[in-house]
Each structure stands twice: as C-alpha cells, then as structure tokens.
Amino acid sequence: MAEPKKAKGTLTIYDVAKLAGVSIASVSRVLNGQGTPRAETRDRVMRAVRELSFVPDGAARALSNGLKEVVGVVFRRENGETYLEGEDESFLFIDVINRGIEVGARRRGFDLLISSVGFNDDNVVERIGALAGKADGLILHDRMLSAAGIARLADMVPVVTLAGTSTPASMNVRCDNEAGIRDLVRHLVIEHGYRSLGYVSGRADSPDNRTRQHAFETEAVAVGAEIDTGQAWQGNYSAAGGANVVESLLAAGRKLPRAILCANDQTALGVIHALAQRGVRVPQDVAITGFDDVPVARHLHPPLTTVRQPMQELGAMAFEILYSRISAAAGKADTVLPVELVVRESCGCTSSSAKDGA
C-alpha cells in the first residue's frame, strides 16, 4: 500500500499505530514505559517508531499531561562594552550558572528555554510572561525584576530567583555572602593586622551587594577596624566602576585605607588597574580582595584573594528547588550555599604562605 506521506510530513502517533497494527494507546504506553505491554506489542511499536523516525510532539504531550519539561531562564544581556581584558567574564559567570541549571535539569528530563533581556528593554514583564507560558517554572538571574514584577510572575508559575531575596511568592537561592565577607575581613584584620578598610560596592539595587556591604560594616566593627564609607565608594560591579572609584578618591586627595574589599572580582580588576596606573602598589600599599573567583582572578598581578562561589552548584540547586516545587508543590524559600575563601597574593600573603583560611 503505497500511501503518499502526509503533505505536512507531520508524523503522529496514529501513523505509528497504523503501521504497528495496534491502538494509539498502546503506542503511547510503550513509548512512556507505562503498563506492561506484551513483548510482541512492544516490538511492533518500537519497530514502527524506528522505521518512521517518530518523535512525539512535545506540545501535545505537555498539554495532555500538564508538564512541559521545560524551565525558563532569564538573564540580563550586557551592553557588550568592555573596559579591560577579562571583563567578558561576567558573561561566563552567567553561563556557568546556566550550565549548572542545565545539569540539574537534564537529570529530570527538562530542557532550558533561555531568554535574555537588554538593560533598556521595555515590557520586560510581558516578555517574561510569555516565556512563563512556555515553561513549567522560571529561574530569574540577579536584578531582573522588582518584587512586584516577581510577584506577578509567581502568580502564573513557580519562580526561583538567583542571588536575590525570597518573596512570599518566590523562592531564592544564593551564596553565603555574609560568611564570605566575614572570612575576608577577619583574614585582613586578624592575620594581616590591617586597621582601616574600605568597600567598593556593586550596584546599589543588588541584594547580594547590599548583603555584602552590610556584612562588611558589621564585621569590621566587630573586629575593631576603621571603615571608610560613603557615596564615593559606589561602584557598579564593573571594572570601569571600580577604576572610577579609585580615581575619584585619589583625585579628591583622600587617603586610601590599608585594605579594600571589592564587591566582586570585576571591580577588583578595575581597582587594581587604576591603582597601578597611579603607582600605588598592591598589596604593599593597599591590599585588595574580590568576590566570585572568576577564572582570570588567579592570573591577575598580583593574583587575587577572593571568595569562591559554587556557581554551577548554585544553578543545579536552583533547578532542584524549582523542580520540587513543580512536582510536589513544596520548595525551600531561601537556600544558602557555602562559599570558600581563596587566599592568593593581593591581600599581602606570599605565594608560599597563601592557602585557604578557615
């Protein structure tokens, strides 16, 4: 029987059923491993599936069983302007987390539906909303949406935010910023004996940054160090932002503290660069630390002392939390992952003495 293939070329489960001489229910069962089909039934179906190269339609499947097996991931697209080599790292940063999400997702048979958002795109909530319609849940990278925006989304679909704050409607996964900053401050003050500290902040609207800044102030006071603060210390997570802070501080004739903690490695990159240009030596004159441990951190001059966040685990954990919410309607509201102090030379340690603090 030489029937012409359907014009659209869209093979359905009916085609498989016909070729195998069984009902579509049987086809569906063997494809999904449900029930206990007879060996012969199973064989005939599998043969037909193979012969036709049949793949079930994901949309129909999703509609039928209420699960798309897709997780939406939204992140900010940078402008693409870079100040220094290594700046592209932030890119990688997001990517490593996404990779972690993907690893977690694959374990559960989910795929990632990704969508980036530009910094000055409008109708962001609408765009993400449309994404939500195509996914079972959403993972939002840092600084994507206001609490209100998140609440609206969480109304439609489970939402996990990264490095944010949990809201009544959404769950959050982040690293232990407090512990990271605490370890850094203690290392600088107790082990190196530095008495004055500064903190070049990240974007003012970043929860991570606020937490770090607050931990910095609290901990510095706790160990009796002087701190230098104020508007002049406002950075924005970029190398350019870090360089700017140093330049304005110096231009204003202010004396730099003995050690400067930076909101992230990118910032530290800019700070070290600007300092070098002004002839200020790191770490002899001023010790510098970062946060994140991006790949270039170890290659800076001097190698950067920083805090390593388990980014891939962060992504995988975000997925797991989302998944438990999707499948069981339960999920931890606030998850905090441990970080690790990475002591290199920019703090004043020498390469031989540099090792992990406790």
Place this chain on the structure above:
Amino acid sequence: MAEPKKAKGTLTIYDVAKLAGVSIASVSRVLNGQGTPRAETRDRVMRAVRELSFVPDGAARALSNGLKEVVGVVFRRENGETYLEGEDESFLFIDVINRGIEVGARRRGFDLLISSVGFNDDNVVERIGALAGKADGLILHDRMLSAAGIARLADMVPVVTLAGTSTPASMNVRCDNEAGIRDLVRHLVIEHGYRSLGYVSGRADSPDNRTRQHAFETEAVAVGAEIDTGQAWQGNYSAAGGANVVESLLAAGRKLPRAILCANDQTALGVIHALAQRGVRVPQDVAITGFDDVPVARHLHPPLTTVRQPMQELGAMAFEILYSRISAAAGKADTVLPVELVVRESCGCTSSSAKDGA
C-alpha cells in the same frame, strides 16, 4: 461572587472569557490581534487578562496552530579542563553564536531551547530527537552528529548546522574559511616574503578544519611557498594540542617553517606559549597566525594576527535560514559569511604598520 480559584491555579482562556463576559473566541482574537474586535470587547478582555495575570498556555497554543515558536540549539559541552588562561574562550565562542541566534529568534518571537551534549554521552541522537519534539527546528553546532544522524533528525524537523556541510536534508551556515586562509597566506608570503609555511590543524573530523587545511595547501602552492605537512601537525583546536605539536616537532629536531598558521586562536595560544618556553621568538624567528579573533587574541604577546569571523551574525543568520524554512518551506542550503583579516603583530607587522589587509 466569591468563587474559589481553581485548585490547580491554572488559569485558562475560559476564566478570562467568563470574567470579561465574552466567548473564548473573542478572548483569543484580542490576545492575538486577529479580526477587528469592538473597542469595548477589547477593553473588557484586556481588563480581565490584566486582573487575572493571564498568560496563554504555550503548549496548547503550539498544538493548535502548529507552531511552538521555539528553536532548539545543541552544542558540545567541553570537559572543563584548561591548559592556559584564555582557554575558556571556546566557551564564550559558542555563547556568542548562541547570543546571535537569540537575537535573530527574538525578532520573530521565538525562544531558544538549549541542550548541551557531553563528549562521551551516548544516545545523543535520541536526546536531540526529544529536543526536536519540543521545537520547530534545530540548530546544531559544529561536530554534533554524523551525516546519517543529521539526516534522521532532518526527517523530523528542519535542521541548520553551523560550520559543517550541508546535506540533502539539512542546511548549513559557515564562514568563508577559504577567503580567510587565502588572505593569511598571501599576507605572509607576499607582504612578508616568508617562503616556508606550516599549518597546525584542528580536529580531523571538523569540516571547518578540513576546509582550512585544504585552502592552506592550495593557496600556498599558488603563491609558490613551501609547505610542511603530515601527522606531526595534527592538533585538536585546543591550546594543549597546539603546544603538543610544537613540542614534538622540536623534540624530533625538525626545523620550523618561517610562518605557522594555526587552525584557530586557541591553538595559536598554545603554539606561542610552547615556542616562548623553548626560546623561539615570535614573530622574529617564526610568525604565527590564528583564526577566529577571540577576545584574548589582541592581548597576547605578541598580539595575534588572525581572521575574524562574524559570530553573532553567524548565529542570527542560522536562525533566519531556519525560520525561512519553517515558515515558507524554503531555505538556502549553504550560506557563507565573509570574514575579515585582522593584522596585528604575531605575523611580523609592527603595531604602526599593522592594519587590515585587503
């Protein structure tokens, strides 16, 4: 009327229709801008949609109109081992292309469903097949599948490969490798007067690499240069592979040609590094060139002369081709994008003389 919300929380178009006091057909029409609904109808629907934060279900929509508005993207996950700083770039490389795909996709209202594949994953075809079921078309990065595997996939869904070769069933988008190599060879031989050339190859199974190698041999002969070839020149696109080639060549006591073209920038990175360790000066003793123009290329010592591929455009173009196939059943089988010679110093030019060749 205080009706309890549906337990599942799944809002449907019926809920919107009821609240707005219209039929579901009307809701659908205003949501999709079809027909000419009365202003009042439109208002009532929009109000209801907003009040409920309603987002139509993507699966149902896709099933109904035969379009998921999703493009599947598949790429290789690297092992994560790195030899030198900058090696992570290959990562970025894929990412830049994906970003291009995304830009193209967004223009058409599509999202990206991404799935990476490990180098030693099995049942790759099945995995990609499942992806195909969730997408309207597939874009495959380099070296994902055999021609037979691609053919099977192309049977289910339109397929565009990147940097491969088009098959009867799939379309391909690549850069003009021949022109890039030709420009490089001419620059080295004609402008610098080098008479002997070598080519450190990429993976043997990469179409891009084969094209480059072939162009290298053809063009070198055309301009009358001597070439050094053979198994000893086999690299694998990684810095480690490039370094290996140099080390074995030197260990075997072979005289290096005056100029060495590398299959890509990563390879050049390793070659330059290995050469430096053996005290061979670049470009004074041996000139080196790359291919790709990854971000670190300009920061190498010496800055790398290479060929820039328009990666983001490559991704965007791949999407457009796929889209034209999805929407109009037509699509160019083989698309070649122009490249640009980027002359820096590793070829022997000085920073003042370095400018783009023709």
Place this chain on the structure above:
DNA sequence: CTGAAAGCGCTTACAG
C-alpha cells in the same frame, strides 16, 4: 494486556 473515548487549552474556519 489492550482499545475506545474523553480531555488537556488553545485557534480558526464557519455561521449568524
């Protein structure tokens, strides 16, 4: 173990 049938949430001719 297997098949007939209902239903998932939309879109879109088809009448009115």
Place this chain on the structure above:
DNA sequence: CTGAAAGCGCTTACAG
C-alpha cells in the same frame, strides 16, 4: 463583530 464547535496530538482512566 461574535459565538459554537471542531480539531491540533498526545495521555490516561475506564471497560473489556
């Protein structure tokens, strides 16, 4: 301009 109804391709009770 608008509504009732069919249909997209699956899955899964429900009978047999």
